[in-house]
Amino acid sequence: MYMCLGFFGIQFGWALQMGNMSAIYSRLGAREDQIPLLWLAAPVTGLLVQPLVGYYSDRTWCRLGRRRPYFLGGAIFAMIALILMPQASAIWMAVIALWILDTSVNVSMEPFRAFVGDLLPEPQRKTGYAMQSVMIGAGAVIASFLPQILTALGVSTEAPLGHIPNTVKYSFYIGAAVLIAAILATVKTTPEYPPADMEAFNRLKKQSFSALKTIKEMGQAFMTMPSTMRRLAVVQFFTWAAFMVMWVYFTPGIASAVFHAAPGTAAYETAANWGSSCFGIYNGTAFVFAFALLWLTTKFSAKAIHIVCLTIGGIGLGSLGLTLFGVEFTKTGLIFPMVCIGIAWSSILSMPYAILSNALPAEKMGFYMGVFNFFIVIPQICVNLFFGPFMKHVLGSSAIAAVGVGGISLFIAAAFTLWVHDHKTAARE
Numbered sequence: 001m002y003m004c005l006g007f008f009g010i011q012f013g014w015a016l017q018m019g020n021m022s023a024i025y026s027r028l029g030a031r032e033d034q035i036p037l038l039w040l041a042a043p044v045t046g047l048l049v050q051p052l053v054g055y056y057s058d059r060t061w062c063r064l065g066r067r068r069p070y071f072l073g074g075a076i077f078a079m080i081a082l083i084l085m086p087q088a089s090a091i092w093m094a095v096i097a098l099w100i101l102d103t104s105v106n107v108s109m110e111p112f113r114a115f116v117g118d119l120l121p122e123p124q125r126k127t128g129y130a131m132q133s134v135m136i137g138a139g140a141v142i143a144s145f146l147p148q149i150l151t152a153l154g155v156s157t158e159a160p161l162g163h164i165p166n167t168v169k170y171s172f173y174i175g176a177a178v179l180i181a182a183i184l185a186t187v188k189t190t191p192e193y194p195p196a197d198m199e200a201f202n203r204l205k206k207q208s209f210s211a212l213k214t215i216k217e218m219g220q221a222f223m224t225m226p227s228t229m230r231r232l233a234v235v236q237f238f239t240w241a242a243f244m245v246m247w248v249y250f251t252p253g254i255a256s257a258v259f260h261a262a263p264g265t266a267a268y269e270t271a272a273n274w275g276s277s278c279f280g281i282y283n284g285t286a287f288v289f290a291f292a293l294l295w296l297t298t299k300f301s302a303k304a305i306h307i308v309c310l311t312i313g314g315i316g317l318g319s320l321g322l323t324l325f326g327v328e329f330t331k332t333g334l335i336f337p338m339v340c341i342g343i344a345w346s347s348i349l350s351m352p353y354a355i356l357s358n359a360l361p362a363e364k365m366g367f368y369m370g371v372f373n374f375f376i377v378i379p380q381i382c383v384n385l386f387f388g389p390f391m392k393h394v395l396g397s398s399a400i401a402a403v404g405v406g407g408i409s410l411f412i413a414a415a416f417t418l419w420v421h422d423h424k425t426a427a428r429e
Helices: 002-027 041-058 068-087 091-119 122-152 166-189 198-208 211-223 227-257 266-296 302-325 332-348 351-357 362-372 374-393 399-417 423-428
Strands: none
Touching: 002 068, 002 091, 002 122, 002 166, 002 227, 002 266, 041 091, 041 374, 068 091, 068 166, 122 166, 122 266, 227 266, 227 302, 227 332, 227 351, 227 362, 227 374, 227 399, 266 332, 302 332, 302 351, 302 399, 332 351, 351 362, 362 374, 374 399
């Protein structure tokens, strides 16, 4: 459990970002069709940072170990960014804080994925990644409900246009403290073990810290990635495109379609808090379902579990697309889609990594986990660059209808998972 505890803190900070950034941008004066571009920090930093961090963490050994120096360093800067974010009084300030936050979180996140693969034998990895999903869910659900909890405790939700309400400010401050505390707990309680052949490892380390050699080796490894990884890449593309659409458009969508509220009004703050709570519902569902995953992984393959969960998630997101046909959602009517999305999310955070880790060479685990992140961030970049005009001109600027389109993407991801082979099948090819 302790090896996954750091992910509780990382996801706590990540969930605060996912649940509040669109509303923060709206409060600072951004239009809905501008918001996707303002979200570019997350996928771009992931694209650039995670493969490099993975590559070098494979070749690092110091007093703190191999992976721990990276997720500790990233956590320190992420904590600073969480403190700075709610101080933003202009869009450009929020954008800079988001870039710092996402860069730091990506430095911490990738080594955690490899950390589980390093420390657990192959038969236990499905369980290890499922436990990681438990911690992710726990951190995310608490963070998502935090603005609502603070509201219930009497913290003010009111703020004029161009300012951030105290509920959001205090949530980010609490998130900063939780993130660094959780990372420190993992660093202190979970030791790493040195390479078996330290002399050979040191030779590899000396050869690797050449920029040209690093780029060349990364390119070669990318071109020769295992077939399982290539097939999972397609699944990841459609999966993460769907979730990026939801993260960007859900809160503005329900503010307009369900609460009929504009930024700067009391009704909009109510909608923003409920949007964050809806994220708490899907993260809470993911947290609870992660315990079911611990049992399901003993009965079924990771591939079969993932197909079913993606299909359920597609039903949830797709149902929001019914707004295109005149169906209106109430506040409580949003709970069912969130539960379905939470089931999918629990699997997304664990099953692809369980499939992948068993198909990777141990000496390149960190690097390939970083490269695998390409297929998470590239679809997000595509959404941020191109989905705004699609939403505006094809969906009539209906943000919640845009979320519904994500359901189609999840159905496509489920279909492509049929094409993925688990480790045992791949071995027979």
